[in-house]
Amino acid sequence: MTDMKLHVIGSSSKGNSYALEGGDEILLLEAGMPFSEVKKAIDWQVSKITGCLISHIHNDHAGYIGQYEKQGFPVTIERKMGNIILHASRAYTKTEFDVKLFPLPHCSTPNYGFFISHPELGKLLFMTDFEYCKYDFSDLKINHILIEANYSREILDRNNPNSDHVILGHAEIETTAEFVRKNRTSELMNVILLHLSDGNSDENLFKERIKEAAGAGVFVDVADAGKIFELSLEPF
Numbered sequence: 420m421t422d423m424k425l426h427v428i429g430s431s432s433k434g435n436s437y438a439l440e441g442g443d444e445i446l447l448l449e450a451g452m453p454f455s456e457v458k459k460a461i462d463w464q465v466s467k468i469t470g471c472l473i474s475h476i477h478n479d480h481a482g483y484i485g486q487y488e489k490q491g492f493p494v495t496i497e498r499k500m501g502n503i504i505l506h507a508s509r510a511y512t513k514t515e516f517d518v519k520l521f522p523l524p525h526c527s528t529p530n531y532g533f534f535i536s537h538p539e540l541g542k543l544l545f546m547t548d549f550e551y552c553k554y555d556f557s558d559l560k561i562n563h564i565l566i567e568a569n570y571s572r573e574i575l576d577r578n579n580p581n582s583d584h585v586i587l588g589h590a591e592i593e594t595t596a597e598f599v600r601k602n603r604t605s606e607l608m609n610v611i612l613l614h615l616s617d618g619n620s621d622e623n624l625f626k627e628r629i630k631e632a633a634g635a636g637v638f639v640d641v642a643d644a645g646k647i648f649e650l651s652l653e654p655f
Contacts, residue, residue: 422539422649422650422651422652423439423440423441423537423539423540423649423650424438424439424440424647424648424649424650425437425438425439425440425565425611425642425647425648425650426438426440426460426461426647427642427643427644427645427646427647427648428452428456428457428460428644429451429452429456429644430613430614430615430642430643430644431479431614431615431617431644432479432614432616432617433479434451434452434479434482435449435451435452435479435480435547435613435614436448436449436450436451436452436456436457437449437545437565437642438457438461439516439535439537439540439650440461440464440467441515441537441539441540442539443467444467444468444514444515444516445461445464445467445468445469446468446469446470446471446472446514446516446518446535446537447468447470447471447472447487448471448472448473448474448533448545448565449471449472449473449474449480449481449547450471450473450480450481450482450483450484450486450487450494451478451479451480451481451482451483452483453483453486454483454486454487454490465490468490468492469492469493469514469516470492470493470494470495470514470516471487471492471493471494471495472495472496472518472520472533472545473494473495473496474523474530474531474532474533474545474547474548475496475525475528475529475530475531475548476496476528476529477528477548480547480548481496484496495518495520497520497529497531515537515539516535516536516537517535517536517537518533518534518535519533519534520532520533520534521533521534521554523546523548523549523552524549524550524551525548525549525550525588525589526588528588530548530549532544532545532546532547532549532552533545533546534556534559540562540563540650541562541563541606541608541650541652542559542560542561542562542563542606543561543562543564543565543650544556544561544563544564544565544566544602545565545566546564546565546566546567546590546598547565547566547567547590547613547614548567548569548588548589548590548614549567549588549589549590550588550589550590550594551590552598555601555602556602557601557602557603557604560604560606561602561604561606561607562606562607562608562609562650562652563607563608563609563610563611563650564599564602564607564609564610564611565611565613565642566590566595566598566599566610566611566612567589567590567595567612567613567614568590568592568595568612568613568614568615568620568625568629569589569590569591569614569615569616569619569620570589570591570592570616570619570620571591571592571619571620571621571624571625572591572593574618574619574620574621575619589614589616592620592624592625592628592629593628595612595625595629595632596628596629596631596632597632599629599632599633600632600633603632603633603634603637607633607634607637608636608637608638608650608651608652608653609637609638609639609648609650609651610629610633610637610638610639611639611640611641611642611648612625612626612629612639612640612641612642613642614642615641622641625641626639626640626641
């Protein structure tokens, strides 16, 4: 079976966009980068795109939504607080991607994580721009976790007027590590860290902390723009 590829198009406050590419179809995550950059990343295979999921309406995640909507594939985003979609795959009638959304706290803006499954992928969690997550997914035996690790309390400059927004709307490295530790099973293969803050994070430190939390045999890396990951179901 072909492994699914994760294309990192952007993963920062400047813009977030990712593509899950299987043998016959592509699912986009976030619309925070120009669609022209998406086309380059997926080698112009636009006809394979089956849809786009957007976690929340902030510009670095949804700023180019209009460009995506013009392409003709479904774009899923929830704008109303409390109006939760429990099963979004009905909008994607010609796809093997199965998607469920779950709410995540991000300031006062409605924000959602995604539980995504596909025969070529297994089970994947996508979580970004969240202060904490109250859910336990360990019984689902997740294979891949794409998760924000935005800042460290030790590095964060509390004199910065934006520091409250960072704390209330993003995942601190220990929050991320605790989530990974609680949800690790023998089926977990990959943890990819998203949306690191330019000034409030340490890439190498974060990778080592999550490697400790994930345990032996789990591949851990940071989603730097331009990287391509093979989301294998085989042990690393």
